Amino acid sequence: MKIEVLGCSGGKTKDANLPSFLIENKFLFDCGSVCSVLPLERQLEIDSVFLSHSHFDHVCDLPFLVDNFSIAGKKLKVYASQETITTLKEYVFNGKIWPDFTEIPDAESPSLKFVKVNLGESILLGEYKIDFFRVFHTKGSIGFIVWKGEKSIAYTADTYRSDGLWRDLVNLGVKSVITECSFPEERKDLSKISNHLSTHDFREEIKKMNGFENIFVFHTKPHYRKKIEEELKGLNVKILKDGDVFEV
């Protein structure tokens, strides 16, 4: 299963793209940087978007992606929790910040269709299955697992520490996970109040991650990228970079 890292940073600069992961050219996990990275033709090949939560770094390219779909006469399906859908409809697709594409060109067959997903639910899309699980960030934040036969990868998106999360994923047979580390040890207090992992937290969490073959780290804050790399040195993890392409 092919994973393309369009963006994996927890902040935006000229050299740091916001989170977006393209799976098998067709599923997009979070929508932070898709339009600034992919040419139009490849954007229009996307089948479905999955949003972990409504924070701006994970949704900020969605208005532009939907606009591109709409002009091309295509429909975009966006899977998210009820909380995320409600927030985006109220604060983004409200006719003020951006047009309400759930009613354009008409409400029967709109350019943007939100699909509510529930924790513990699975959906089947051709030969793929997507599962949704709880993470510890904001109310309504969710993670995803995409399965293609026995192959799978889980994406926690933003999350704070958890006891059951890693065990549950391993018990499901997940071998690869993309999870976050946003701050170095010196900012562990900020990490805690913003429900992110610091390197201090990460070193504690990884003790519970037995059973994964691949642990990928994303969401490093640009200010601290080098420091996070130093502080995670020696752990069996790969810190992702924008533009990485890998198979699981």
Ligand SMILES: [Zn+2]
């Ligand atoms: Zn967030």
Ligand SMILES: [Zn+2]
């Ligand atoms: Zn984030």
